[in-house]
Every structure is written in C-alpha cells, then in structure tokens.
Amino acid sequence: MGLSQSAYAELLLAVRKNPEEFIDNREDATFLALGRLLDKFAEDREGDDLLEDDEFATARAKRMGKLSIACEKITKACPTCVDARVVQIIASDKDPDVELGLLLDLRDELAGGPWTSDTTGTGDAWNDVFARPWLRLLSRIQFAALDSGRYRMCDEAGENALSLSPADGVGARRACALSRARLEDEEGLNRLEARFSHRGDSWFALSRVILLYKLGRMTAARRALRGMCSLCDGGAYALLRPILIDTYMPDRPQYAPYSFEEATLAVHEADPIILDVPDFALWAERQEDIASAGKSFAEEHGLDW
Amino acid sequence: MSFDPSREDYQRLALRFVSQLDGTDPLRAAREFATFGRRFAQDRDSLPQTDEDRAFHLVSLAATIIDYDLPFSRGGTSQDLLKRARSLLNEAISLDPRCYDAIRMLRAADIPSFDLYYKFLEEAADEVGAHCREQRDLMLATHEGDRAVLASKIAMHPYLRWLGMQASKAVICGRNRQAIGVCDRLLELDPDDTADARFTAAIAYAKLEDEDGLDALARRTRRLSIERARGPEDAWMQIARMSLLFKQYRMAEARRQLETLCNTYPYAAATIFLQHELPDGVFYRLAVPPYSEDELIVACSEATVLFQEGRARFGHGSLGTWLAERAKELAPKEDIDALVAREDSELNGDSGEGR
Numbered sequence: 001m002g003l004s005q006s007a008y009a010e011l012l013l014a015v016r017k018n019p020e021e022f023i024d025n026r027e028d029a030t031f032l033a034l035g036r037l038l039d040k041f042a043e044d045r046e047g048d049d050l051l052e053d054d055e056f057a058t059a060r061a062k063r064m065g066k067l068s069i070a071c072e073k074i075t076k077a078c079p080t081c082v083d084a085r086v087v088q089i090i091a092s093d094k095d096p097d098v099e100l101g102l103l104l105d106l107r108d109e110l111a112g113g114p115w116t117s118d119t120t121g122t123g124d125a126w127n128d129v130f131a132r133p134w135l136r137l138l139s140r141i142q143f144a145a146l147d148s149g150r151y152r153m154c155d156e157a158g159e160n161a162l163s164l165s166p167a168d169g170v171g172a173r174r175a176c177a178l179s180r181a182r183l184e185d186e187e188g189l190n191r192l193e194a195r196f197s198h199r200g201d202s203w204f205a206l207s208r209v210i211l212l213y214k215l216g217r218m219t220a221a222r223r224a225l226r227g228m229c230s231l232c233d234g235g236a237y238a239l240l241r242p243i244l245i246d247t248y249m250p251d252r253p254q255y256a257p258y259s260f261e262e263a264t265l266a267v268h269e270a271d272p273i274i275l276d277v278p279d280f281a282l283w284a285e286r287q288e289d290i291a292s293a294g295k296s297f298a299e300e301h302g303l304d305w
Numbered sequence: 306m307s308f309d310p311s312r313e314d315y316q317r318l319a320l321r322f323v324s325q326l327d328g329t330d331p332l333r334a335a336r337e338f339a340t341f342g343r344r345f346a347q348d349r350d351s352l353p354q355t356d357e358d359r360a361f362h363l364v365s366l367a368a369t370i371i372d373y374d375l376p377f378s379r380g381g382t383s384q385d386l387l388k389r390a391r392s393l394l395n396e397a398i399s400l401d402p403r404c405y406d407a408i409r410m411l412r413a414a415d416i417p418s419f420d421l422y423y424k425f426l427e428e429a430a431d432e433v434g435a436h437c438r439e440q441r442d443l444m445l446a447t448h449e450g451d452r453a454v455l456a457s458k459i460a461m462h463p464y465l466r467w468l469g470m471q472a473s474k475a476v477i478c479g480r481n482r483q484a485i486g487v488c489d490r491l492l493e494l495d496p497d498d499t500a501d502a503r504f505t506a507a508i509a510y511a512k513l514e515d516e517d518g519l520d521a522l523a524r525r526t527r528r529l530s531i532e533r534a535r536g537p538e539d540a541w542m543q544i545a546r547m548s549l550l551f552k553q554y555r556m557a558e559a560r561r562q563l564e565t566l567c568n569t570y571p572y573a574a575a576t577i578f579l580q581h582e583l584p585d586g587v588f589y590r591l592a593v594p595p596y597s598e599d600e601l602i603v604a605c606s607e608a609t610v611l612f613q614e615g616r617a618r619f620g621h622g623s624l625g626t627w628l629a630e631r632a633k634e635l636a637p638k639e640d641i642d643a644l645v646a647r648e649d650s651e652l653n654g655d656s657g658e659g660r
Contacts (some may be wrong), residue, residue, distance in 0.1 A: 011568055044563075095623075095626070096615060096616055096623060097615070097623045097627060098552070098625065122440040147615055147616040147623075148614075148615045148616075149552060149614030149615035149622070149623045149624060150551075150552045150553075150554065151514060151552075152552065153552065153553065153554065183514060184481060184482045185514060212482050213479075214479055214481070214482070215480070215482060215483070216427075216480055216483045228465065241449070243486045271612065271616060272615050272616045275613075276479045276610070276614065277478065277479035278419055278477070278478065279418050279419050279421075279477065280477060280479070281419035282418060282420070283420055
C-alpha cells in the first residue's frame with residue numbers, strides 16, 4: 001500500500017476511533033451501520049441468563065424483530081450489502097427449512113457475481129474483505145442445511161467455502177465434520193482432518209466419537225470419547241449437560257480451541273445429529289469416569305448437574 | 306410379505322402331519338389330511354408335534370397378543386395382556402430352550418435401551434444362525450421334494466427374523482451402514498426377501514443420502530413379487546426417494562413423489578398428515594396386505610427416523626412438517642376431518658376398537 005508499518009498502525013487507530021470520517025461510499029456506511037446494530041444486539045443479549053423462560057422468549061422475539069426491521073431498511077438503501085441481507089434472514093427467525101430456502105435464493109441471486117471469489121490473488125478469498133460476506137453466506141447455508149436434515153448439502157456448501165478459502169477463514173470445516181459423522185463417512189472425515197494437518201478442535205473430536213458410535217466400533221468410540229473429554233476443557237459436562245445456545249448472530253463466536261465454550265458450541269451444533277443417535281448421551285454417561293468428570297467440572301464451576 | 310405367526314404355526318404342524326402319513330395309501334392319506342384343519346383348530350393336542358412345535362405355537366399366540374392386540378388395548382387390559390404374553394413366552398422357552406423367537410421377544414421387554422437391545426441381537430446372531438442352519442439341514446435330510454423346500458425355509462425363519470430385527474433396530478439406533486450390512490446378509494440368505502429387508506434398507510439409504518445405493522437396491526429387488534413388479538414401488542422406497550429429493554432441496558420433485566405416493570395408497574394423504582408412530586412389532590413387522598392403508602401406516606411409522614430430523618421448533622422435524630403441510634393440501638377435507646374426529650374419540654376413550 002505504500003505506507004510504512006508505523007504509518008499504517010496510526011491509520012488503523014484513526015479509523016477505529018472515528019470510522020465515519022473515513023467512509024465515503026454507501027457500502028461502507030451500510031456495513032458500519034450493520035456492525036453497530038449487531039453490537040447492540042449482542043449487548044441486549046447479555047442479560048438473558050437472568051430471565052425466566054417466558055421473559056427470555058419475549059425479549060428474544062422483540063430484539064430479533066427490531067433487528068429484522070432495521071436490516072430491511074438497510075438492504076432497501078443498499079441491496080448489495082450481503083451481510084445485511086443474511087442477518088435479516090436470520091433475524092426473521094424462521095424454521096431452518098424456510099431459512100434455507102431464503103438463503104439459497106440469495107445465493108442463486110449473487111452466484112457468479114462480484115465478490116463471490118478471491119480478487120487478491122492470494123488464493124484465499126478470506127483475505128479479500130469484500131468476498132467475506134459470500135463466505136459467511138455459505139457458512140450460514142451450512143447451518144440451515146444441518147438444522148433441516150440436509151447433511152450432504154451442508155457438506156457441499158462447506159466444500160465450496162473451502163475451495164474458495166483453503167485456510168478456512170469462516171470455519172466451514174466444522175459443520176463438514178459433523179455432516180460427515182452423520183453420514184457415516186469415515187474416509188471423508190479422515191480426509192478433512194488430514195487437510196488441516198490434524199489440527200483438531202472440539203468439532204473434530206465430537207464428530208469422531210459420533211462416527212465411531214454409529215459405525216458400531218464401540219471400543220474405538222469409547223477411546224475417542226475419553227480423548228474428547230480429556231482434550232476439551234469440561235468436555236464431559238458439555239456433552240452430558242448441553243447448554244442452550246441462542247442463534248448465532250450473525251456467525252459462530254470465536255473461542256480458544258478445546259475451551260469449554262468451544263465444546264458447548266460443538267455440542268449445540270451437533271444437537272440434531274445427536275438426537276438421531278438416541279442412546280448416544282446415555283451411552284456416554286455410562287462410560288467409566290465420564291459422568292464423574294462431568295460432575296466434578298460442574299462442582300468446580302458452580303454449574304448445575 | 307413379512308411373517309405370519311399363525312400361518313407358520315399351521316405350516317409346521319401340517320408338514321409334520323403329512324410326513325407322518327408317508328407310506329399310507331393315497332386315499333387314506335387324503336382322508337386323514339381332510340381332518341387336519343378341524344383338528345388344528347379344535348383338537349391341537351391330538352396332532353403329532355414336537356416340543357419345538359409347541360413352543361412355536363405359544364410364540365404365535367404371544368405374537369398376536371403383543372403385536373396385534375396390545376396396541377389397541379387400554380389400561381388394565383394392557384397389563385393383563387402383557388402378563389399373559391410374558392408367561393406364554395416363558396413357557397415356550399422351557400419347552401424349547403433354543404426357541405430364539407421367544408428369547409428375543411422376552412429380552413425386548415426386559416432391555417429398555419435401543420442400544421443394549423441391538424447389542425444383544427448382534428452378539429447372539431451367529432449362534433441363532435448356526436442353530437437354524439442345523440435345523441434346515443435336518444429338514445432337508447428328513448423330507449423330500451416340495452416338503453423339503455418348505456420345511457427347510459421355515460427352519461431358517463427364526464434366523465431371518467432375528468437379523469431383520471437387528472437391521473431395524475440398527476436404523477433406530479442411528480447405525481445405518483450397519484443396518485445395510487445386515488440387510489445385505491438377509492438378501493443373500495433369502496433372495497425372496499421374506500423378511501422384507503429391502504424396506505429397512507431403503508430407509509437406511511435415505512438416512513445416508515445415498516441415492517446410488519437406493520437405486521441399486523430398487524433394481525436388485527424390483528422383481529421379488531409379481532404384484533410389486535407390475536405395480537408402483539412400495540411405500541418405503543417411495544418415502545426414501547421423497548426424502549432424498551427433499552434433502553437435495555428439489556422441492557417440486559419431492560412434491561410430485563408425494564403425489565405418486567398418495568395415488569398408490571388409500572387414505573394416504575390423511576395417513577401422512579397424521580404421521581402416527583406405532584409401537585414396533587416385537588415378533589416382527591406387522592404383516593399387512595401390499596398397497597393397503599395399513600402398509601403405508603407401518604411404513605410411515607418406520608420412517609419417523611426420516612420425518613423427525615433436524616432442529617424444528619414444534620416437534621415435527623423438517624420433513625415431517627413439510628409433509629404434514631403438503632398432505633393437508635392434498636387430502637380431501639372429509640378424510641382429515643374424519644381422522645381427527647376418530648383420534649379425538651379414541652383419546653376420550655369412546656371407542657376401544659382401534660382400526
């Protein structure tokens with residue numbers, strides 16, 4: 001860019017301090033507005049833990065509604081803001097089936113157009129800030145597909161994202177791992193792990209257990225379960241006492257690999273798949289040391305058991 | 306096809322009776338056999354039978370109670386029926402300790418978890434297979450001609466049922482590849498597919514979103530019965546195809562497949578709208594006429610594993626919700642109204658007659 005490193009650092013600080021000064025086009029203004037809406041939304045969520053179930057439902061419906069309306073305004077003013085359109089779809093809080101249809105329509109509308117591939121020449125679309133919304137759309141399609149029982153579709157959307165961003169800026173490999181476990185595709189899961197140099201995380205760990213259980217390889221499944229519970233902080237607790245996680249808005253929160261928070265996300269995302277294996281949780285709880293590990297974790301952290 | 310326990314009971318005794326007539330002159334033999342039906346119905350003890358035959362008879366009585374009577378009974382009657390069935394099965398095992406049908410039916414009542422019951426079936430399968438093969442070879446040695454064919458087939462039935470149950474429990478446990486493996490074994494053992502393994506396999510292929518596998522299964526099993534070869538595909542195959550289309554988001558085609566299904570089975574739209582989940586047969590999948598309303602009801606119940614998938618909000622699953630909505634559009638209003646009314650009256654205990 002022609003700036004020295006310190007000059008660039010100064011510029012960055014200045015932009016962060018006062019973004020409006022640096023915005024000279026509608027797209028950027030839209031993006032900033034959306035960012036602020038999402039920040040507000042996240043803030044509004046913070047009191048959720050203290051609410052009763054019905055209070056929570058009301059509060060949630062209210063803020064989703066507000067966000068949806070705000071996004072509609074934004075997208076009217078700036079239809080090219082893909083992120084706003086995706087957020088609006090999520091905020092409309094439809095059943096996964098319906099949400100998927102809306103996302104697929106959006107994908108079809110934008111496919112092949114500008115910002116659906118890498119223009120930086122780095123071979124990774126995530127490096128292209130303008131291609132990120134497209135990648136986020138693909139990731140959202142993954143979630144909607146997963147939640148509506150369409151595992152191949154989830155996997156394919158993920159493969160699409162991975163071919164555009166081999167370093168997987170958007171984390172598509174995670175839903176792919178879950179899908180392959182669900183589809184009992186051992187080779188597929190192995191390939192995926194190898195592709196990322198076996199840099200595991202809670203999703204890979206959980207997918208492996210589910211896969212082996214479904215294939216009936218119970219000794220290996222037990223080993224994998226123990227592995228997951230020792231790798232993931234509070235893994236046993238996360239698995240046996242799943243925490244209610246609200247809709248990602250707009251995408252998956254970032255946590256340290258194998259942290260307890262990460263483990264709870266993986267379990268949450270895997271929920272439809274785990275339901276499909278009705279005795280999975282019971283089996284896990286029956287395995288030696290797993291229940292006690294969960295219980296200890298609960299006690300240590302003041303959680304319900 | 307499935308298995309009809311009463312019919313099998315009859316066939317076993319008929320075979321034994323008839324072989325006992327060997328050597329008598331044909332006219333006398335014919336006169337003797339003419340008495341068989343009456344004696345079977347009214348004077349069973351007078352017929353030649355082994356302890357194994359007696360045990361199977363008790364199994365057939367228990368099967369009728371558990372699979373055909375119990376689902377329509379209520380409260381105190383249910384408890385009595387269960388008690389009676391259990392004692393019949395226990396007696397069967399005391400007469401024939403290798404009565405594998407009775408053994409697995411009793412275990413089904415005692416093992417509450419799908420997983421552990423599946424494990425039980427899997428672990429004992431080889432033992433059951435070995436025993437049945439022994440019996441089959443014995444039948445082949447003892448009988449001749451058509452009788453040998455029938456007797457040897459019947460000898461294998463307990464093993465076929467054992468594997469059939471293993472496959473269907475595998476699907477319920479979420480173990481679809483295992484289910485397909487067992488179904489393949491069944492189809493090899495019995496190319497006529499008496500156990501209807503292809504129905505379970507269709508669901509498993511749909512769960513794995515394996516279109517090629519499903520097509521190969523269809524080709525392999527198309528000509529199993531003349532009636533089915535000439536007619537539309539069975540409900541399981543149609544539901545599997547429809548699921549695949551739904552999962553591929555080919556919604557217009559999925560809808561067309563649903564319409565075909567509705568044109569194949571009577572009261573189909575209403576059945577699909579209700580999506581009742583029946584208790585699984587404990588002896589075996591209920592034997593019902595091909596293309597009957599009951600057949601679709603059984604298929605839909607087994608397809609719950611497909612209908613209930615996904616993270617749907619109101620308890621119906623993605624496909625289940627979509628089906629209920631489309632079926633409502635397709636069903637004649639009178640059918641739905643009639644079914645809903647019948648449901649309400651059954652719930653209020655007005656009618657204990659079931660279907």
